[in-house]
Amino acid sequence: MTEVTSDEVKESLRAAVPTQTIGGTNIAAGIYECQRILAQYTGGDIKNTRILLHSDGEGTVDNSIEQIISEGVILDTVLFGQGGFLADRAGETGGQQYFASDERGGVGLLAFYESTALRTCEAENEDALLNNDLILIIAGELTYQGRVYFDVTIGLNTKMVFQYDARVEISISTNLQVTLSEDVISLTTIVTIEGQLEQFLDYTITKEDPDTEVSVILTVTSSPVPGIQPIVVNNRLNSNNIDFSASSELIGYMGVFQGYSPVLQLAVFTVLEDPSGSLTRIQYYDDGTGKDSVANDGIYTGFLPPHLIGGGSSGKFYGLSIDIQGEGLLPGLGVVGRRKKRCVGCNSLGNVTRSGSGGVIVIDNWVQLNDTTPPEKITDLTVLAVSEDNGKVTLAWTAPGEDLNMGRVSGYEFGVGAEVSIDAMINLASELILSDVSTFLVEAGSPLEMQVNAGAITPAMIGLPESANISTYYFRIRTYDSSNNYANWSNPVSASYVDPAVIAVLYGPTTTTTNQPTEITTKTSSLTIILICVGLGGFLALAVGLAMCLYSFNSKSKLKDRRSYRQASPHVTFYGSAYNNDHYYSMPQEPFSFQHDHRRGNHQVFNNAVYY
Template structure:
């Protein structure tokens, strides 16, 4: 456990996935469903949304034993829908939607799914539904009733539970019985060959049904669970602690420690411990339909005495970039400055060309002096927003301050309906201003001093707006703005770097250089060796910036840049490169990042997430690095991985993750840089957290088959984008440890990818090494145990049979291998279960790993034909196979094992046990 100061930051580039959802009594309120601009206008879609929620409310009430239902839902229609008279949205924006209705993407098609980042019990980001699923019964029927499908996805989104089916492992052995992966075990049906409906055959090597076999459940079931297995059946509930199938090799068991869905809801989820109140007479939700309009924003800027000098310069540089490059055409922008009083520097101004941008940039404050009254500035900003005659509702304030004045304008902000985004500058700014963001749904960022940090530029760059369409309707408010590079240094001599322009971007590409005292010499070299020097840059001496705008579409490939500080002493300089989508037809590669918590008291580690995708399709094999910086100056570089181990729940799903464990009191910022310099990035085929495509049912004893699930073409998943670079930031985050309490010490992370296979006569266990503190550093020891009892490993791990505990762990993230040679004879059908724990130098142990099942299968000898000569060369069969399936059970065995482990130094340590 490192003891150095640090903490964490949170972004929500897509503002918190379940942002705003509240549980009022038994009813969920502030649910936001947003429609993408690519969806054609259709009032029937709104009707179908309402009907789905009404149906879902009834199903949710039944599934939660009359406890929970849907109470209030807002529907956000896109700005290009013009046939209805929709009221103006308040704080509802596409980026905060809990449910998105959008055209199908290549990976999921019309399958309803939920974007989940990982941890069991943690809220998801959003539910994705398609117009065809909502409008076409011939599409939705393959998933089940829309209301029940929605409850399945809601469980992913709200409670952080996972699917109880497994398309990759549809069968497993329970003792000597082949079972379908499902919950509960009482789900009945038939095992049928999918091509000709004959009975399934068993693979003699695995002991399981062959891959052409499908389990077709009875549509009418006598058991009541579970919706998380197959939402199309007559089941009405979730699996309970008593009914949950702990043996099934599904994601729910792997990530939730074999807990049933109801157990997770009541003990781990955001709704754990919520008091139950009597259900009202009506459980039908109420609906509000609103529409987003053009952006209206007011910059409210602190110019008190403490802002003098470099802070005022930083303010002008960042605000100028926002006005000149970030805010979209047809938006309205105003400017307010405040000290002890507030002044309007520019009323709302329509952005309709370079002249309007230049006028606004020229109105930014130049000097600082006086006291600080933050709320005076906020109230004046609300006054400016009301200058369009439409009030401040749905508009936004970007508030920048370094001051410590009291905050007493929460009521005014709340009543206005405006969103306040707050930026605190320096270590002494009053973090209480974050309250204004919290109550209005805005973002909060903390910026460090100094040009070389580039924090303010990064923050203002992040204040883009989107209605969900990344490439079209640019003349409205649907802008895609991607920051490619943001780097700063305090240096003498040359400052060199490069940035990749990929095939998805290139329009309105800009290179912005910020300097501290005197302008540097600049060289920019395009991929096809076109050279741009200082003479090509537009110089703003008052803001100390130089800007190069690339005409047309920028060349694809690596752009190199060099800055020369001509002074004899070091000065701060930075380079920021920005670009927009290349065309309407090519969605850009997007990166979003956030932390698992916005506030930490040190009681549990934090997780850093970055999502890399192109139109919802995961982009894998990228290099992702997070930089976390505290307001005291400590900085931490953390590599984020998509390896399905440690903090990362799913391998190759485009979600890159890591733990952040070095928590000390303070405010933190988060920046993530993504590189794919070798052009080897790919799209991923992996899907999870979606409604099951139902292969068919058994109705009155007859199998009724559905068409096969639409396949995914490998050709469609080739990421032909070239090398790319992205930089994004997240919202600032704070850590507050109890006074006098040392920084927390965390155990190694839970092993979640324990796996097994047979190599000749050996069973090989593999997993990814955990760390000393979660997935950081190197653990001290492993404890690996086995049993034949499926519940023993989970409930009483230390009493199971010990395999070994003195193996030398490798560095976190490294592959581990452990092999067993079986000397004694295990009879046909013997099933063993293995699990592991890791230990650190403080003797803290991880949670028990996922549990792996190993069954010995001795294939039957083929029956000789009458013409075959009898085999007298031996008695019996000497071919053995081990069937492996991940599960959550336990184990016992009588065997003599030789254990081999590859240590860090590649030495082999042998252990022989007599059990």
């Protein structure tokens, strides 16, 4: 072994590295030598030590892997070629693996090296890899200004490593003690910052020659703050080995927790690098859409359908990297809103950033497949409003994606009918749609609204005779993608008008109604006079008798009016798990509104909308 004690020794070792491959590799001999050195430094106990193996995967291993497994040694592997089998063997030892392509290997390698070096047996003692970025400073630009964010759990004794392909100058903006160490041979600058950083740190990269293009790889690590539980990220896939077929989707799960509390509202991504170096960015969601089973449980889920898995028949190793960013929130009173939700009463952890290697997947028998993944079904279609003067209905929903909850759809279909059944609906005529449908072709998760001229719908437009008396109309929506894969129809909603007099008879006057029937006031005054004139016993008997008579009269009246209401006064109904038994009423002229709960038998007045 040669100890590196100077730049001259480092350069001599660099020159000794062969630039061409000749023959095979005795991987087993290298592993056995590593075991010997580890035993020398640890006194013989090499359990939980780590070997980092770089190879193209081709060569002989004998029983070396089995031997290090039996001794508790962890093997991390970096693969530089498409042959071999070491990706599987690293997992057997509890290690990680990385595939380094020629196009982008440097960025991922630094992240993998940091991940290997930082990993300990206890997550709360691990330093965090915050950033692993490729920065391109184009010709004509002299400087690049960047910022590194720190959440409340991290920021102690931070290290920044800059690697570049042309000489640059690094400056850091902080009042803490900063040490810069530059290696002019490897074109690397290491910055260490002692003490506790809070919220963010600014830095500047300055080129020597503004007319050149410079690439900089920045890796940032930081230690956890004592006494505060760290944010822990756990990443796993549905499979690391995929024998390619039409059902060969890649599903990833990313758990982000502080202790037992999920960290919410983050932007979580995995970057898949195929054998050619092409990158596919996969977003993970924790909102119950797509492949995510439960919203806001701290487990973010992403997927890549088979038609989006690129590469080619000659390659099979794919590298993965992790990118997490955004303000992290701990659960509070709850999460409200549609898919893009806001957290009520949640505690902020600050801007959370995490990077790292996501491992390697192996794909065999790759072929280019057609797109068979439809957009996601819309499940939150609602009626926001019904205009009382012209019959305009405002519908609202959350945009689905090209592939479930990813991307943007290519088109919409709108169904309308006099019945809730899909079979009873026909396509809504374009002239009845008062919104620009092209504005609905947006990224998945965007909130959308549309106005429909429901007042202009005739029975003939929905396939019924003109003589039909229809006043309630049901709506559904579905989308399709660029390959004409259609989503299922959305949950149904319905819209219609209600005569205010009917509501007044059924549920009595509300605080927003000022004109009360004269006869009610008269009866109340007569009853008051009678009560004054009778004795206590007569008062009780009379009160019970009158109450029974009034109850019987009101029950019959309400039953009669309810039957008329069902026949002549249609309503707006919200369907689906979030809106069961909710009704929206819009009344002409001067509508009043109230809330009535069937189960509790009470109601509440509020502005221009009725939910019961």
